[in-house]
Amino acid sequence: MYLQSPLPTSPGATLPLDRQQTAAAVLQLVLLGALTAAAGLGPAGWLAGAAYAAGLHTLLGGAARRARAAALGPADLVTLGRAVLIGGVTALVVDGFVAAPAAVVPLVGLASVALALDFVDGRVARRTGTASALGARFDMEADAFLVLVLSVQVAAVTGPWVLVIGGLRYAFVAAGRLLPWLTGSLPARFSAKAVAAAQGIVLVVAAAGVLPVLAAGALVALALAALLWSFGRDTLLLYRRRA
Incomplete structure (x- = not known):
């Protein structure tokens, strides 16, 4: 059903929200079909990909309506494209656990x-003046x-401890429900952004299998140490500001 209320449309948007989401869902199915042909994606991968697409549609639609956005802007559409690719990664990882090992080349490529x-999406937001809390x-x-899914893939090789990388952020959010001071605002820090970006890069390198297992494990351990330091510093700052 189309949005009928006079909600503001993001600058640069050409389609209403529901059509944008429908296009993303179609692209997700096309990508799953391509992975079936190229990488032998099986029923488990299709089920995971379809469930992911349905969850994305529901959560994004709800968030956009709460933000009173009738459509996604240019930068948000880039992020939506990223989300479709992440759906493909998710399908490959799940299929690899149920059936044959995940096809590394398409997984790493996506x-x-x-x-x-x-x-790219951040630059697009700044250049078009469409930055928003929803987009962020x-x-x-x-x-x-994406980091969570990649950590699951890498954990199969280096050990379950890698799951801490993917689960730490969700654990932090869950802890915030019990300790409200954890939901306070934090200053923007380049170091925090660099550590966060490094997690995905390191996990992709480890998933690619281009390094010996011990070297990959050491690299991921360094990334985890940096992540724990970043979260620990933020937690300490929020604790000091709790009053």
């Missing part, structure tokens, strides 16, 4: 493009889910 586009949250959630 994840690499999704990470590269993370440097969408971008952050896409990043977090």
Whole structure:
């Protein structure tokens, strides 16, 4: 059903929200079909990809309506494209656990493009003047889910401890429901952004299998240490500001 209320349309948007989301869902199915032909994606991968697409449609639609946005802007559409690629990565990882090992080349390729586009949507938002809280949250959630899925893939090789990388952010959010002071605002820090970006890059390198297992494990351990330091510093700052 189309949005009928006079909600503001983001500058540069050409289609209403529901049509944008429908296009993304179609692209997700096309990508799953391509992965079936090229990488032998099986029923488990299709089920995971379809569930992911349905979840994306529901959560993004709800967030956009709460933000009173009738359509996604140019930068948000870039993030939506990233989200479709992440759906393909998710399907490959799940299929690899249920059936044959995940096809590394398409998995690494999709994840690499999704990470590269993370440097594009911010620039598009600034150049078009369409930066928004919704877009920033969408971008952050896409990043977090990609890291979670990649950590699951890498954990199969280096050990379950890698799951801490993917789960730490979600654990932090869950802890905020019990400790409200954890939901306070934090200053923008380049170091925090660099550490967050490094997680995806390191996990893609580890998933690609281009390094010996021990070297990949050491690299991921360094990334985890940096992430724990970043979260620990933020937690300490929020604790000091809790009053």
